[in-house]
Amino acid sequence: MRNQLLVVLALGFLASCSTKPNSSRQNSAIHLETGMRMKTRDGISLVADVYRPTDNDKHPVLVVRTPYDRSGEGETCRLAAQHNYVCVAQDVRGRYASEGDWYPFKNESNDGYDTVEWAAALPHSDGRVTMFGSSYVGATQWLAAIGHPPHLVGIQPTMTASDYHEGWVYQGGALELWFDQTWTSILALDTLQRSANKNSRNMEWTHLLPGSSFPVLQIAQPRSLAPYYFDWLTHPADDDYCKPWSIEPHYSEMPIAALHVGGWYDLFLRGTLRNYVGMRAHAPTQWARDHQQLTIGPWIHDGPMNGKAGEVNFGHQAAFDESAATVAWYDDLFQPTAAPGKRVKIFVMGINQWREEDDWPLARTAYTRYFLHSAGRANSSSGDGALTTATPGHESPDSFTYDPENPVPTRGGALCCFHDPAVQEPSGAFDQKEIEKRDDVLIYTTPAFDQNLELTGPLSAELYMSSSAPDTDLTAKLVDVWPNGFAQNLADNIQRLSFRNSPEQAQPLEPGTIHKIQFDIGATSNVFLPGHRLRVEISSSNFPHFDRNLNTGESPERGTRFVKAHNRIYHDADHPSAIVLPVIPAQ
Numbered sequence: 001m002r003n004q005l006l007v008v009l010a011l012g013f014l015a016s017c018s019t020k021p022n023s024s025r026q027n028s029a030i031h032l033e034t035g036m037r038m039k040t041r042d043g044i045s046l047v048a049d050v051y052r053p054t055d056n057d058k059h060p061v062l063v064v065r066t067p068y069d070r071s072g073e074g075e076t077c078r079l080a081a082q083h084n085y086v087c088v089a090q091d092v093r094g095r096y097a098s099e100g101d102w103y104p105f106k107n108e109s110n111d112g113y114d115t116v117e118w119a120a121a122l123p124h125s126d127g128r129v130t131m132f133g134s135s136y137v138g139a140t141q142w143l144a145a146i147g148h149p150p151h152l153v154g155i156q157p158t159m160t161a162s163d164y165h166e167g168w169v170y171q172g173g174a175l176e177l178w179f180d181q182t183w184t185s186i187l188a189l190d191t192l193q194r195s196a197n198k199n200s201r202n203m204e205w206t207h208l209l210p211g212s213s214f215p216v217l218q219i220a221q222p223r224s225l226a227p228y229y230f231d232w233l234t235h236p237a238d239d240d241y242c243k244p245w246s247i248e249p250h251y252s253e254m255p256i257a258a259l260h261v262g263g264w265y266d267l268f269l270r271g272t273l274r275n276y277v278g279m280r281a282h283a284p285t286q287w288a289r290d291h292q293q294l295t296i297g298p299w300i301h302d303g304p305m306n307g308k309a310g311e312v313n314f315g316h317q318a319a320f321d322e323s324a325a326t327v328a329w330y331d332d333l334f335q336p337t338a339a340p341g342k343r344v345k346i347f348v349m350g351i352n353q354w355r356e357e358d359d360w361p362l363a364r365t366a367y368t369r370y371f372l373h374s375a376g377r378a379n380s381s382s383g384d385g386a387l388t389t390a391t392p393g394h395e396s397p398d399s400f401t402y403d404p405e406n407p408v409p410t411r412g413g414a415l416c417c418f419h420d421p422a423v424q425e426p427s428g429a430f431d432q433k434e435i436e437k438r439d440d441v442l443i444y445t446t447p448a449f450d451q452n453l454e455l456t457g458p459l460s461a462e463l464y465m466s467s468s469a470p471d472t473d474l475t476a477k478l479v480d481v482w483p484n485g486f487a488q489n490l491a492d493n494i495q496r497l498s499f500r501n502s503p504e505q506a507q508p509l510e511p512g513t514i515h516k517i518q519f520d521i522g523a524t525s526n527v528f529l530p531g532h533r534l535r536v537e538i539s540s541s542n543f544p545h546f547d548r549n550l551n552t553g554e555s556p557e558r559g560t561r562f563v564k565a566h567n568r569i570y571h572d573a574d575h576p577s578a579i580v581l582p583v584i585p586a587q
Helices: 070-082 108-120 136-145 177-199 227-233 248-253 269-282 286-290 322-333
Strands: 006-010 029-039 045-053 059-066 086-091 125-134 152-158 257-265 292-300 344-348 353-357 366-373 386-388 398-402 442-445 453-467 473-481 487-496 515-528 533-539 565-570 578-584
Touching: 029 070, 029 108, 045 070, 045 108, 059 070, 059 108, 059 136, 059 322, 070 086, 070 322, 086 108, 108 125, 108 136, 125 136, 125 322, 136 152, 152 322, 177 227, 248 269, 257 269, 257 322, 257 515, 269 286, 269 292, 269 515, 286 292, 344 453, 344 515, 366 453, 366 533, 386 442, 386 533, 453 473, 453 533, 473 515, 487 515
Parallel strands: 059 086, 059 125, 125 152, 152 257, 257 292, 292 344
Antiparallel strands: 006 029, 029 045, 045 086, 344 353, 366 386, 366 578, 398 565, 442 533, 453 515, 453 565, 453 578, 473 487, 473 533
């Protein structure tokens, strides 16, 4: 057990923080108590560090509950304590210093409730508790909030989901392969360490002969390090497994303020937007509905918010200090006389400027259908595919063969979690030129624009297709083609066709039958400048971002055999395939 220590830290002010009313008397010294323990309702001990001002006053409390080691939250907590908050950084159940077994989402509502109420009763707390953090640390906020702790006032979830089946483990029925496997491997390292520490029996092994039989460590079986991953594979349908953890059914029960922060290249962007829209519409009090704010920048998940995303640098003006923003948000929240401003702040790519808006989606949006056209040969960027607002007449369909043994490779986009200093970060905006040379990618492109075209808002696809297989996927990617040929990905998504009608029930395709497939492509804010062209890529794979559809209807848990799928996209008067784009009229 770690001893509780009282440490006085002399800290300088962070120049990036705005001066707010609550920050008018900042402290350059703080108290830090480490290794503080609290008991959950079922007797598990959770460990936290508590940062606070050196005075004897009572202050609002900021809580962060993390599976990634609470010591990593020191920067924000120190800043918060300088600005006259108490800050609690806690390891969640089964992680680092906290007791119990780790299983994502399962215990976060009860443990979060218990932590909020424990924090509200700390000696220097004034009873007002708030939370902050990114990714899974956003999930610990939402899951605490749906438990209805009475002292929770606000949350600041960054880049997190609204549902943990659709948008976390799966997307459009396809497994989020890259994220699910890399995240699981990262989490398993601490689980492995805990298991090795618990099961090592050095003194019991001293009698073993010969000496070469010394086992060194007793290593857990891989499946036992992450049983949740294997559970995910057995639940491709959105059944009762994940429903207890979904945030979306609970918006009307949470009377809390929230600052929602997302990135245009974040894999949880849809969840960030759905949480904001859901709370604005359904939060149970007018105060809560009025105190929802949204900030979206050109950022990747869990990466530096410095303005660079992949191969595109959006400029220093796109940089964002998350710690400073957290403190500034709560400074404003706790000033009841503060004048309300615009609720939404978005970074508009292309012109690379921030803009404030009244709400999301923008009320002035003109949703416009851009129809697919070709003479039947839209394969690759050298094909004849076109994209216009004119409705199609008599046109031949486009065909391609999707081979699971040779899937379309992932290049950039909304990925997580890969961080190797020797390798360029693969998330964000990348040139799609090489991918667009493939015959299994259909390409539809507008003529070059002679004036700015702004798209800001949700994107969707309405495609008519048939397949030779009982199941296959459709992918759609929106691209900004620069005058020099650089093809910048803006947004993309996938739809597993067995889940085309409902995420809760798989339904095989009827081979050869034309189906209308509708799915969202995400969201963006981008100005297509003069000389640029708008492009959409249509295919059936994006690997390893998503798992490969084997085209047989087998589950991702058990599938091993695969067949080629011969897929066809129709775009004629009876089957007007289109993408629906949020055009913002010029002002």
